[in-house]
Amino acid sequence: MKYVLMFVGSTEDQDSFDRLPPEQRAAAYERAGTWFEEQSRAGRLVGGEELQGPGSSTTVRIKNGKAIVTDGPYIEAKEIIGGFAIVEVKDLDEALAMAKAWPAGAVEVRPVVDHSADIEQSQARLADSAKNG
Amino acid sequence: MVQDSLVAALETWPEQGIPDKPGAWLMTTARRRAIDILRRDQRYREKLVLLERSDLRPEPAEADDRLRLIFTCCHPALSQEAQVALTLRAVVGFTTTEISSAFLLAEATVAQRIVRAKRKIVDAHIPYRMPEGAELAGRLDGVLSVLYLMFNEGYLSRGTQVAMRRDLADDALWLASLVARLMPDQPELLGLLALMKLNLARSAARFDGVGELVLLPDQDRALWDQAAIAQGIELLERAGAMKATGPYQVQAAIAALHSEARSWAETDWHQIVVLYDALVRMADSPVVRLNRGVAMSHFAGPEAALGEVNDLAIALSGYHLFHSIRAELLEQLGERVQAREELHRALDLCSNPAERSLLERRLKD
Numbered sequence: 463m464k465y466v467l468m469f470v471g472s473t474e475d476q477d478s479f480d481r482l483p484p485e486q487r488a489a490a491y492e493r494a495g496t497w498f499e500e501q502s503r504a505g506r507l508v509g510g511e512e513l514q515g516p517g518s519s520t521t522v523r524i525k526n527g528k529a530i531v532t533d534g535p536y537i538e539a540k541e542i543i544g545g546f547a548i549v550e551v552k553d554l555d556e557a558l559a560m561a562k563a564w565p566a567g568a569v570e571v572r573p574v575v576d577h578s579a580d581i582e583q584s585q586a587r588l589a590d591s592a593k594n595g
Numbered sequence: 596m597v598q599d600s601l602v603a604a605l606e607t608w609p610e611q612g613i614p615d616k617p618g619a620w621l622m623t624t625a626r627r628r629a630i631d632i633l634r635r636d637q638r639y640r641e642k643l644v645l646l647e648r649s650d651l652r653p654e655p656a657e658a659d660d661r662l663r664l665i666f667t668c669c670h671p672a673l674s675q676e677a678q679v680a681l682t683l684r685a686v687v688g689f690t691t692t693e694i695s696s697a698f699l700l701a702e703a704t705v706a707q708r709i710v711r712a713k714r715k716i717v718d719a720h721i722p723y724r725m726p727e728g729a730e731l732a733g734r735l736d737g738v739l740s741v742l743y744l745m746f747n748e749g750y751l752s753r754g755t756q757v758a759m760r761r762d763l764a765d766d767a768l769w770l771a772s773l774v775a776r777l778m779p780d781q782p783e784l785l786g787l788l789a790l791m792k793l794n795l796a797r798s799a800a801r802f803d804g805v806g807e808l809v810l811l812p813d814q815d816r817a818l819w820d821q822a823a824i825a826q827g828i829e830l831l832e833r834a835g836a837m838k839a840t841g842p843y844q845v846q847a848a849i850a851a852l853h854s855e856a857r858s859w860a861e862t863d864w865h866q867i868v869v870l871y872d873a874l875v876r877m878a879d880s881p882v883v884r885l886n887r888g889v890a891m892s893h894f895a896g897p898e899a900a901l902g903e904v905n906d907l908a909i910a911l912s913g914y915h916l917f918h919s920i921r922a923e924l925l926e927q928l929g930e931r932v933q934a935r936e937e938l939h940r941a942l943d944l945c946s947n948p949a950e951r952s953l954l955e956r957r958l959k960d
Contacts, residue, residue, distance in 0.1 A: 553720040
């Protein structure tokens with residue numbers, strides 16, 4: 463079962479983190495790095511990234527059939543997603559255990575929709591059309 | 596899929612009919628409820644005899660399954676309302692209609708809660724399993740909160756229609772005994788069970804002949820169920836021997852001191868304040884401090900108690916008992932006008948009919 467762990471926090475959290483002395487920030491990064499290493503070694507990690515701040519974000523919306531590009535994140539809120547990890551585990555409890563071990567604040571745990579059957583089907587279709595074509 | 600068995604349990608009860616192994620069924624369904632249903636059907640007399648034997652023990656595999664069911668219904672990834680509804684549905688055997696009337700909710704609300712919870716169990720892969728190791732303590736706390744909430748809702752409802760729904764309180768007690776039978780070494784679980792027993796032991800004295808609520812100081816203690824009190828105290832002693840105290844055991848110990856006192860005046864108030872101090876350390880809340888204030892008034896006097904109670908004004912100004920306790924203390928200090936104002940405030944905030952009637956009677960005095 464695949465889940466996305468979203469590392470979330472408030473803009474205030476982000477600001478106070480940015481104001482930390484460099485060695486404390488480095489230590490925080492090291493703790494997060496250790497978490498990624500351990501989870502990866504345990505075979506639970508599919509992927510994950512740290513995201514740049516919401517100031518770097520650009521949103522594309524479709525309005526009346528036209529793409530509108532605007533500066534800033536889609537969700538205008540005090541909460542930001544600082545990064546994410548895609549994990550493959552047995553069940554929600556295992557995903558929650560990973561989230562509990564995350565050393566840098568709140569984590570939202572969301573199961574992903576399993577599209578593997580759809581993918582197999584479209585691959586089969588592709589193979590068929592390759593044979594027939 | 597593992598979740599299937601839970602979803603099946605939620606869907607097939609009570610339409611599944613009478614199973615072949617009443618022992619297993621006994622674990623699934625409230626015994627009293629099961630007996631009610633069986634009485635209506637002549638064909639099941641033999642099974643009825645089996646069910647009425649209290650020495651029936653579940654097979655170990657069956658016990659594991661029951662615990663898995665309870666812990667899954669009380670999974671923290673579900674809202675507490677959903678945990679309560681699922682537990683009543685899947686473990687105690689309530690219908691959606693019964694849950695909605697027990698909690699004075701629209702039936703559609705309860706149905707939707709259950710549907711959403713079932714969907715989340717499947718979509719998020721909430722496992723159908725017993726928590727283990729370090730996880731167990733926290734998860735058991737969640738189960739205890741659900742049982743406690745169920746019991747309180749039944750014991751003195753906040754609703755407006757019925758003062759006391761014995762059914763729900765009895766079922767919470769039944770469920771707590773079931774969990775305690777399956778997990779005999781959990782002191783806080785025994786503490787909660789003792790607390791329920793000791794409170795229910797006073798049932799007969801809590802309402803007078805015309806259904807008016809009678810508070811502890813005025814209760815006829817001869818009506819208390821001494822056998823139930825003895826059972827409650829025995830449970831508490833068993834819990835105490837495990838040397839891991841907690842808030843439920845402390846609350847049960849307070850209830851036990853009340854149960855053992857020959858009168859309100861002869862209550863061991865000093866010991867009760869000591870226990871409330873312990874409770875403040877373990878699970879501080881304004882309501883705990885309010886109760887501590889009441890206990891304190893009995894040996895430090897109303898003035899000292901009022902000082903402590905007043906400190907809770909910001910946190911508890913919307914709670915009717917805060918105002919009715921202030922009224923009582925002000926009355927004792929001879930501040931009649933202020934006391935009446937507080938009684939009016941309490942009345943504005945209170946929805947339980949028996950409690951309202953009690954406040955109205957106090958206003959007339």
